[in-house]
Amino acid sequence: KNQVEQSPQSLIILEGKNCTLQCNYTVSPFSNLRWYKQDTGRGPVSLTIMTFSENTKSNGRYTATLDADTKQSSLHITASQLSDSASYICVVSNNAGNMLTFGGGTRLMVKP
Amino acid sequence: DVKVTQSSRYLVKRTGEKVFLECVQDMDHENMFWYRQDPGLGLRLIYFSYDVKMKEKGDIPEGYSVSREKKERFSLILESASTNQTSMYLCASTPPGGYNEQFFGPGTRLTVL
Numbered sequence: 001k002n003q004v005e006q007s008p009q010s011l012i013i014l015e016g017k018n019c020t021l022q023c024n025y026t027v028s029p030f031s032n033l034r035w036y037k038q039d040t041g042r043g044p045v046s047l048t049i050m051t052f053s054e055n056t057k058s059n060g061r062y063t064a065t066l067d068a069d070t071k072q073s074s075l076h077i078t079a080s081q082l083s084d085s086a087s088y089i090c091v092v093s094n095n096a097g098n099m100l101t102f103g104g105g106t107r108l109m110v111k112p
Numbered sequence: 113d114v115k116v117t118q119s120s121r122y123l124v125k126r127t128g129e130k131v132f133l134e135c136v137q138d139m140d141h142e143n144m145f146w147y148r149q150d151p152g153l154g155l156r157l158i159y160f161s162y163d164v165k166m167k168e169k170g171d172i173p174e175g176y177s178v179s180r181e182k183k184e185r186f187s188l189i190l191e192s193a194s195t196n197q198t199s200m201y202l203c204a205s206t207p208p209g210g211y212n213e214q215f216f217g218p219g220t221r222l223t224v225l
Contacts, residue, residue, distance in 0.1 A: 009152075034213070043116070043202055043216025044155075089154065091214075100214070102147075104154040 002027040004092050004103035012109045017080055021106045023073040023090030031093040035064050035075045038087045038105070047075070047088075080110045115139070116217040118203055124223045131190040133220050135203030141215075142208045144186035146170075146178060148199040149219070155202065161186055162208065193224045 004025045013019050025033070032051045036044035048057045048064040050073070056065045061078045077084055090103040119134035135144065143162050147155040147170075157170030161180040175197060179187040186205075190197055200221050204214040 004154075041121075041219070043204070043218050044214075045216070046213045049213070100157070102155040104152055 002092075002094060002101045004090055004101045006088075006090050006103035006106050008106060009104070010107040010109070012111060013080055015080060015082060015110050015112050019077050019080060019108065021075040021077075021088050021090075021108070023075070023103055025071050025073070025090070025092045025101070025103075027071075027092040027094045027101050029094055030068060030071075033064075033066055033073050033093075034091045035062070035073075036089040036091060038089060040086070044089055077108075082110050082112060084108060085110045116203060116205055116215050118201075118217040118220050120220050121218060122221050122223075124225065125190075125193050126225050127194060129190075129193050129224075131193045131222065131224075133188040133190075133201055133203075133222070135186045135188070135205075135217055136184055137186075137203075137205040137215070138184065139205060139207075139215065140183065141205040142183070143206045144180065145204045145206075145214065146176075146186065146188045147202045147204065148172070148197075149202055150199050158188065193222075195224050198222060198224045 007022045034049045035047045038044040050066040063076045066073045087105040087107045089105045092101050116137045145160040146158045149155050159178040161167045177189045200219050202219045203217040206212045206214045
């Protein structure tokens with residue numbers, strides 16, 4: 001069964017600190033992995049996408065990594081800001097991109 | 113700019129009522145999706161559509177139906193709402209194939225009393 005597990009479920013950090021969110025998946029065959037950010041009361045918005053051959057992808061202060069051998073991905077947030085408070089969802093696609101398996105998300109709270 | 117809109121942000125209905133959730137996208141996308149999002153369970157696919165009048169069941173279609181009469185509009189119908197359908201409902205759309213991003217609407221928080 002295709003599964004995407006995220007950890008931790010929730011995280012509280014101080015503004016300015018770095019943090020790393022984890023995503024482990026068992027989806028096969030693998031096509032691509034996306035990280036989404038979902039602000040409270042909003043729909044998810046894509047941050048990064050990585051295919052099998054990509055190890056790392058950056059979007060500003062967000063850096064995603066992918067290890068396709070161990071089926072793990074991480075999202076690193078540098079110098080956190082209050083606006084980073086949100087849920088972060090890892091989504092893995094197993095074919096051309098239309099069938100997705102969603103992780104349960106990590107809820108991040110950045111405190112001043 | 114990409115836009116997916118949903119008819120209501122918040123909705124309160126009574127058990128047994130028929131509920132319509134509307135989703136409209138202005139990007140001429142072929143594929144549209146309905147998800148529900150519950151704490152600890154993540155997003156779960158209810159139904160999706162890859163063309164007008166075409167629909168496919170997702171992972172949890174029971175208790176729901178959909179309608180896609182026009183390309184830009186995808187409706188989710190709860191024939192007889194039940195309390196366990198209280199949830200956040202998210203609509204998304206994407207062009208066909210490849211690694212295309214799913215664009216989500218703002219969500220409808222439905223409460224069934």
